[in-house]
Amino acid sequence: xxxxxxxxxxxxxxxxxxxxxxxxxxxxxxxxxxxxxxxxxxxxxxxxxxxxxxxxxxxxxxxxxxxxxxxxxxxxxxxxxxxxxxxxxxxxxxxxxxxxxxxxxxxxxxxxxxxxxxxxxxxxxxxxxxxxxxxxxxxxxxxxxxxxxxxxxxxxxxxxxxxxxxxxxxxxxxxxxxxxxxxxxxxxxxxxxxxxxxxxxxxxxxxxxxxxxxxxxxxxxxxxxxxxxxxxxxxxxxxxxxxxxxxxxxxxxxxxxxxxxxxxxxxxxxxxxxxxxxxxxxxxxxxxxxxxxxxxxxxxxxxxxxxxxxxxxxxxxxxxxxxxxxxxxxxxxxxxxxxxxxxxxxxxxxxxxxxxxx
Amino acid sequence: xxxxxxxxxxxxxxxxxxxxxxxxxxxxxxxxxxxxxxxxxxxxxxxxxxxxxxxxxxxxxxxxxxxxxxxxxxxxxxxxxxxxxxxxxxxxxxxxxxxxxxxxxxxxxxxxxxxxxxxxxxxxxxxxxxxxxxxxxxxxxxxxxxxxxxxxxxxxxxxxxxxxxxxxxxxxxxxxxxxxxxxxxxxxxxxxxxxxxxxxxxxxxxxxxxxxxxxxxxxxxxxxxxxxxxxxxxxxxxxxxxxxxxxxxxxxxxxxxxxxxxxxxxxxxxxxxxxxxxxxxxxxxxxxxxxxxxxxxxxxxxxxxxxxxxxxxxxxxxxxx
Numbered sequence: 001x002x003x004x005x006x007x008x009x010x011x012x013x014x015x016x017x018x019x020x021x022x023x024x025x026x027x028x029x030x031x032x033x034x035x036x037x038x039x040x041x042x043x044x045x046x047x048x049x050x051x052x053x054x055x056x057x058x059x060x061x062x063x064x065x066x067x068x069x070x071x072x073x074x075x076x077x078x079x080x081x082x083x084x085x086x087x088x089x090x091x092x093x094x095x096x097x098x099x100x101x102x103x104x105x106x107x108x109x110x111x112x113x114x115x116x117x118x119x120x121x122x123x124x125x126x127x128x129x130x131x132x133x134x135x136x137x138x139x140x141x142x143x144x145x146x147x148x149x150x151x152x153x154x155x156x157x158x159x160x161x162x163x164x165x166x167x168x169x170x171x172x173x174x175x176x177x178x179x180x181x182x183x184x185x186x187x188x189x190x191x192x193x194x195x196x197x198x199x200x201x202x203x204x205x206x207x208x209x210x211x212x213x214x215x216x217x218x219x220x221x222x223x224x225x226x227x228x229x230x231x232x233x234x235x236x237x238x239x240x241x242x243x244x245x246x247x248x249x250x251x252x253x254x255x256x257x258x259x260x261x262x263x264x265x266x267x268x269x270x271x272x273x274x275x276x277x278x279x280x281x282x283x284x285x286x287x288x289x290x291x292x293x294x295x296x297x298x299x300x301x302x303x304x305x306x307x308x309x310x311x312x313x314x315x316x317x318x319x320x321x322x323x324x325x326x327x328x329x330x331x332x333x334x335x336x337x338x339x340x341x342x343x344x345x346x347x348x349x350x351x352x353x354x355x356x357x358x
Numbered sequence: 359x360x361x362x363x364x365x366x367x368x369x370x371x372x373x374x375x376x377x378x379x380x381x382x383x384x385x386x387x388x389x390x391x392x393x394x395x396x397x398x399x400x401x402x403x404x405x406x407x408x409x410x411x412x413x414x415x416x417x418x419x420x421x422x423x424x425x426x427x428x429x430x431x432x433x434x435x436x437x438x439x440x441x442x443x444x445x446x447x448x449x450x451x452x453x454x455x456x457x458x459x460x461x462x463x464x465x466x467x468x469x470x471x472x473x474x475x476x477x478x479x480x481x482x483x484x485x486x487x488x489x490x491x492x493x494x495x496x497x498x499x500x501x502x503x504x505x506x507x508x509x510x511x512x513x514x515x516x517x518x519x520x521x522x523x524x525x526x527x528x529x530x531x532x533x534x535x536x537x538x539x540x541x542x543x544x545x546x547x548x549x550x551x552x553x554x555x556x557x558x559x560x561x562x563x564x565x566x567x568x569x570x571x572x573x574x575x576x577x578x579x580x581x582x583x584x585x586x587x588x589x590x591x592x593x594x595x596x597x598x599x600x601x602x603x604x605x606x607x608x609x610x611x612x613x614x615x616x617x618x619x620x621x622x623x624x625x626x627x628x629x630x631x632x633x634x635x636x637x638x639x640x641x642x643x644x645x646x647x648x649x650x651x652x653x654x655x656x657x658x659x660x661x662x663x664x665x666x667x668x669x670x671x672x673x674x675x676x677x678x679x
Contacts, residue, residue: 055494057493057494057495058494059495087494182649182650210646212643212649213649216598217598217601217602218587218591218593218594218598218599219397219591219603222396222590222591223393223397223639223640223643224643226389226390226392226393226396226640226643227390227393227640227643227644229389230384230387230389230390230393230644231384231644231646244595244598247499247591247592247593248591250499250592251499251507251591251592251593254511254592255507255510255511256389279498279500280496280498280499280593281499282498282499282500283498283499283500284499
């Protein structure tokens with residue numbers, strides 16, 4: 001009897017953990033719902049724009065919402081954010097249905113899954129609602145939204161990372177790359193771009209001595225970083241285009257005292273940079289362990305989404321795949337899947353890191 | 359008899375390290391030795407917790423998630439209470455660990471669920487809880503107080519090599535456990551139960567009691583390892599903190615000569631097993647093995663260590679017979 005009971009307890013516990021919060025799909029509102037009942041749809045009328053993040057807790061999407069919110073007066077729309085409590089593949093469906101009933105004009109959504117929203121988004125678009133994805137696209141199901149906004153052109157990340165590394169090292173000396181896994185395709189593309197970029201004469205005094213892989217595990221990344229410090233006594237830079245690696249490397253570098261302003265720095269110290277969210281590395285930037293690092297700007301995605309959504313609704317632009325449209329800062333190209341990029345990488349350093357919270 | 363087994367492991371350790379040093383002189387540089395010494399503490403603490411579990415014919419696969427949940431829970435508390443003392447942090451981690459360990463114990467001792475199944479279940483369950491406790495957010499470096507990370511980057515320094523406070527904590531636990539295996543009734547009961555559960559029962563040793571204490575202790579040590587994780591890495595993410603750690607812990611206990619079928623083993627063996635695994639992990643990096651080959655080499659090295667150990671055991675049984 002006891003045995004059966006505890007089996008039941010265990011299986012219930014496991015189920016609870018698997019569907020954690022799945023039963024709690026009540027959408028939660030977290031912004032001003034200042035709809036004032038004006039008719040919508042005509043050019044010049046105040047539109048209703050809703051942003052649906054993956055879930056309400058994810059800090060990464062706060063600046064996306066801010067970017068949309070800040071554009072509401074110049075682009076004449078009412079803004080609200082309405083997300084599901086959890087980032088389940090289906091949790092956004094009921095939220096979207098609510099928004100259709102409330103007759104919003106533009107839905108900006110970071111999709112939790114590329115294939116679960118097709119039907120409900122088709123319903124929305126039949127009502128004339130413009131549907132845009134931000135950050136997380138409906139890959140493979142692009143025809144179910146009007147356009148997809150991605151943070152940055154990933155093809156340019158490698159070059160941008162090489163340049164910030166080079167600047168910090170003053171364009172000379174040995175550096176190494178601390179990557180994620182050997183099979184991570186983004187990482188490999190960036191590393192290939194960096195190797196290629198090094199052929200540029202302005203990087204001729206720089207030498208990539210090693211590429212190591214921390215498997216996006218804190219332990220392995222730390223050991224690899226420690227290994228770099230011990231294997232290459234003349235090392236001047238480490239580039240880690242992955243946030244787990246960069247955070248681990250920062251802690252190791254801080255402990256070693258080998259960073260430029262550290263107690264054991266030799267020949268100007270070791271410069272560390274890469275890709276990460278600002279919150280993860282604020283401490284190290286404040287202490288001077290890291291001078292600067294990069295990431296795309298989630299906020300720019302929001303601003304661009306607001307612009308494209310309201311302009312398309314007002315029929316000022318036509319979001320046809322494979323065409324050029326007017327953007328807030330000049331022409332924008334929608335590729336043949338309807339994808340546009342919000343901008344270049346942002347650099348976070350002492351002067352600006354406190355302005356970001358994600 | 360017993361000593362011989364650890365001697366074999368020491369020989370393996372020496373041969374391994376000499377080979378590495380010959381191949382790559384930098385392997386014995388102070389910085390590299392530091393790296394090995396920093397690899398050990400978390401593993402050692404969790405392995406000391408796993409040791410009685412395996413001696414008592416059980417296994418605790420959930421320990422990686424226990425580490426994660428302890429680290430994340432403490433991190434979340436640090437966000438609102440940044441001034442918690444070091445002792446308080448360890449107490450919180452230990453409590454989280456004990457509770458989770460006791461849940462394992464209840465399922466296994468009273469629910470009669472096989473340990474492998476029960477702790478595979480709680481491995482997922484506790485990992486799920488790390489996401490719920492943290493709301494999916496990670497614990498950023500700025501949340502972790504410097505006094506905690508200082509335990510990993512300061513300690514006793516001899517000639518450029520630093521024995522961190524974390525390792526000193528780990529070794530202290532090891533010494534306590536080693537003494538306890540000789541003198542504490544609990545360990546005697548564990549060994550008796552592991553050798554022959556029926557006989558132990560007839561001698562009045564309660565199997566439920568043995569199991570409850572074993573899993574509780576494993577949870578406790580996993581919880582403490584969670585705080586050491588925060589100290590060592592200075593941040594924690596609900597998905598990666600301690601993920602996969604359980605396999606390293608179980609491997610180190612097995613390499614340390616603890617019979618996976620229960621009944622025998624020593625803390626010294628476990629200590630040497632942890633040291634060997636730490637050396638192997640750092641050697642993979644220091645000897646500049648191609649990243650694609652590292653897992654393969656790691657697996658082969660572990661298997662070689664286990665084969666040497668079991669071969670020496672067979673020979674011993676023969677000579678005894």
